[in-house]
Amino acid sequence: DQLEEAKRKAAYRAIDENIDFENHKIIGIGSGSTVVYVAERLGQYLKDEKYASKVSQFICIPTGFQSKKLILDNGLQLSNMELYSQLDIAFDGADEVDYNLQLIKGGGGCLFQEKLVSSNAKKFIIVADYRKKSPKYLGTNWVQGVPIEVVPSAYVSVCKDLENKLGAKKAVLRECKGGKAGPVVTDNNNFIIDADFGTIEDPKQLHKDIKLLVGVIETGLFIDNAAKVYFGNEDGSVELVS
Numbered sequence: 001d002q003l004e005e006a007k008r009k010a011a012y013r014a015i016d017e018n019i020d021f022e023n024h025k026i027i028g029i030g031s032g033s034t035v036v037y038v039a040e041r042l043g044q045y046l047k048d049e050k051y052a053s054k055v056s057q058f059i060c061i062p063t064g065f066q067s068k069k070l071i072l073d074n075g076l077q078l079s080n081m082e083l084y085s086q087l088d089i090a091f092d093g094a095d096e097v098d099y100n101l102q103l104i105k106g107g108g109g110c111l112f113q114e115k116l117v118s119s120n121a122k123k124f125i126i127v128a129d130y131r132k133k134s135p136k137y138l139g140t141n142w143v144q145g146v147p148i149e150v151v152p153s154a155y156v157s158v159c160k161d162l163e164n165k166l167g168a169k170k171a172v173l174r175e176c177k178g179g180k181a182g183p184v185v186t187d188n189n190n191f192i193i194d195a196d197f198g199t200i201e202d203p204k205q206l207h208k209d210i211k212l213l214v215g216v217i218e219t220g221l222f223i224d225n226a227a228k229v230y231f232g233n234e235d236g237s238v239e240l241v242s
């Protein structure tokens with residue numbers, strides 16, 4: 001369908017235009033439904049005799065359980081940040097992109113590992129469908145709030161701080177929808193808070209303010225991180241913004 005095609009085309013083009021088969025070795029693989037096609041494209045190169053010897057030497061670093069599975073399902077080599085803390089390039093999705101390429105990420109609850117990987121990659125590439133592009137500010141298309149990873153024992157105090165000190169309209173603990181009663185628990189055994197700040201004109205400052213709250217581990221505001229964004233459009237075209 002049109003949306004999946006948009007994701008696939010953006011992801012394929014991002015790989016085709018940014019993977020340096022000669023010099024790249026450590027590759028970050030993000031989380032979500034668009035990055036599925038990034039791993040799929042690498043898997044295709046792995047099956048192509050022209051590229052197989054190079055791609056079989058790639059070391060892929062995941063950003064969570066789903067990301068690990070993408071790497072393994074496509075026959076790629078899996079490793080981790082403890083063994084390879086500096087990456088050549090990383091690919092990931094996003095929940096929203098503003099005019100300055102600042103991002104909201106964390107809709108999938110993997111924001112900590114995603115930011116650990118992206119901030120240690122020489123190049124960070126985002127692949128996203130047309131729904132993620134905001135005309136100007138964050139908080140325009142993505143209205144579920146800024147995802148924030150917190151230490152479980154601090155979730156009440158952090159929610160209060162977000163509302164009373166930082167002006168969030170609402171800050172709520174992310175609950176599991178069906179399947180399990182209770183809060184979402186991250187791959188790092190933490191909780192996620194979604195904080196609604198409306199439109200965010202200064203995401204860099206907001207990120208800093210949130211990070212200072214006791215109990216906050218990381219925010220889903222990715223500042224000055226993305227080098228390029230490939231948007232898959234409804235008409236099948238792909239737009240590169242950098």
Ligand code: DER
Nearest residue numbers: 032033034093105106107108
């Ligand atoms: O949670 C995240 O940051 C993921 O990257 C997510 O935003 C990806 O979204 P997608 O499933 O639309 O690619």
